[in-house]
Amino acid sequence: MHKWNGKSLKIGDLVAETPIVQGGMGIGISLSGLASAVANEGGIGVISAAGIGMDQPDFGTDYISANNRALRKIIKRARELTNGIIGVNIMVAARNFDELAKSAIEEGIDIIFAGAGLPLNLPSLKTASSKTKLIPIVSSVRALKVITKKWIDKYNYIPDGFVLEGPMAGGHLGFSKDQVEDGEFSLENLIVPVVEELKKLEKSLGQKIPLIAGGGIYSGSDIKKILDLGADGVQMGTRFVATHECDADIKFKEMYVNAQKSDIRLIQSPVGLPGRAVHNNFIEEVKKGNKTPAKCPYNCIVTCKGEQSDYCIALALINAYKGKLENGFAFAGGNAWRVDKITSVKELVDSLEAEYIAAL
Numbered sequence: 041m042h043k044w045n046g047k048s049l050k051i052g053d054l055v056a057e058t059p060i061v062q063g064g065m066g067i068g069i070s071l072s073g074l075a076s077a078v079a080n081e082g083g084i085g086v087i088s089a090a091g092i093g094m095d096q097p098d099f100g101t102d103y104i105s106a107n108n109r110a111l112r113k114i115i116k117r118a119r120e121l122t123n124g125i126i127g128v129n130i131m132v133a134a135r136n137f138d139e140l141a142k143s144a145i146e147e148g149i150d151i152i153f154a155g156a157g158l159p160l161n162l163p164s165l166k167t168a169s170s171k172t173k174l175i176p177i178v179s180s181v182r183a184l185k186v187i188t189k190k191w192i193d194k195y196n197y198i199p200d201g202f203v204l205e206g207p208m209a210g211g212h213l214g215f216s217k218d219q220v221e222d223g224e225f226s227l228e229n230l231i232v233p234v235v236e237e238l239k240k241l242e243k244s245l246g247q248k249i250p251l252i253a254g255g256g257i258y259s260g261s262d263i264k265k266i267l268d269l270g271a272d273g274v275q276m277g278t279r280f281v282a283t284h285e286c287d288a289d290i291k292f293k294e295m296y297v298n299a300q301k302s303d304i305r306l307i308q309s310p311v312g313l314p315g316r317a318v319h320n321n322f323i324e325e326v327k328k329g330n331k332t333p334a335k336c337p338y339n340c341i342v343t344c345k346g347e348q349s350d351y352c353i354a355l356a357l358i359n360a361y362k363g364k365l366e367n368g369f370a371f372a373g374g375n376a377w378r379v380d381k382i383t384s385v386k387e388l389v390d391s392l393e394a395e396y397i398a399a400l
């Protein structure tokens with residue numbers, strides 16, 4: 041049991057006694073193993089739907105069915121492993137966004153987190169009887185306003201919460217390279233107008249809209265700082281990679297343990313966004329132009345340049361998940377270099393809670 045000095049995270053009728061959302065991490069990094077372990081510690085465990093059908097025999101031939109089938113299977117497996125709160129993270133830029141969201145809703149997922157684009161149509165995918173909560177991931181108050189207006193005007197639906205992701209996060213980022221390098225865009229600065237906007241909305245709508253903020257949060261005292269700024273919970277990805285329960289190969293986790301600060305760098309992803317990753321030989325070869333243009337086996341991301349890209353990011357991330365880092369790379373948050381060991385999710389959450397209490 042975790043108490044967090046009474047600071048639970050409430051999303052409608054869902055109550056997470058640990059105010060931490062484990063960020064969805066694709067491809068394959070957060071599946072049923074990691075998500076259920078976090079949920080068992082009172083947090084919100086999140087399955088990443090990105091490329092989730094990679095082990096299905098028809099992944100290359102019937103992409104939509106393969107991914108739907110795998111998503112349903114992995115949600116069911118997570119449910120067998122925990123009675124806690126389980127969410128799914130779906131990229132809006134995924135070609136099969138609608139199908140994945142519908143499958144997750146049919147499986148009774150607790151929450152859908154939707155980022156990498158504005159999930160403008162998400163409420164239309166929900167059935168009347170569904171209790172699934174819908175939470176967009178945004179990087180600006182502007183995106184938050186656009187989504188809220190659209191959902192209310194078109195669907196009469198108030199977002200069940202927002203994740204605000206700052207520029208220190210891992211994976212694809214909602215910022216340009218210049219913005220990432222500009223101190224003005226720190227999570228601490230970004231959070232202030234978002235909290236103000238949500239307060240205004242809550243007043244006019246008569247409903248609480250919880251805010252979860254993340255990107256570079258490392259310690260329990262970081263968590264306290266972000267909650268003190270007005271967030272109701274935090275989203276953390278990187279720290280959960282270096283756990284036994286994380287679904288990636290051990291070599292992926294060891295990339296974090298062995299990384300120096302200078303190894304954590306920005307890349308320009310073929311999907312058209314900057315990303316943050318642990319630098320390795322594969323990334324170096326891409327930069328030098330030594331990778332041949334990609335075959336596009338899946339056509340998975342709407343914004344990807346496909347066969348005009350230097351490489352297929354889906355294949356690179358699947359390779360990394362499997363530990364084949366000569367042919368892929370590990371996405372990582374800005375603080376991944378600080379990770380010095382692999383622990384259990386329980387040990388990690390215990391230590392974060394102890395640090396949080398000590399900082400009060």
Ligand SMILES: Cc1cc2nc3c(=O)[nH]c(=O)nc-3n(C[C@H](O)[C@H](O)[C@H](O)COP(=O)(O)O)c2cc1C
Pocket residue numbers: 062063064065066067069088090129131155156177205208209210211212254255256257275276277278279281370371372373374375
């Ligand atoms: C390996 C890795 C993969 C990620 N994949 C996704 C993803 O598929 N979808 C997404 O919305 N965010 C993704 N993220 C972002 C995380 O969900 C999380 O919000 C972010 O990393 C938080 O910052 P932190 O890692 O510094 O804690 C990924 C992050 C990492 C480290």
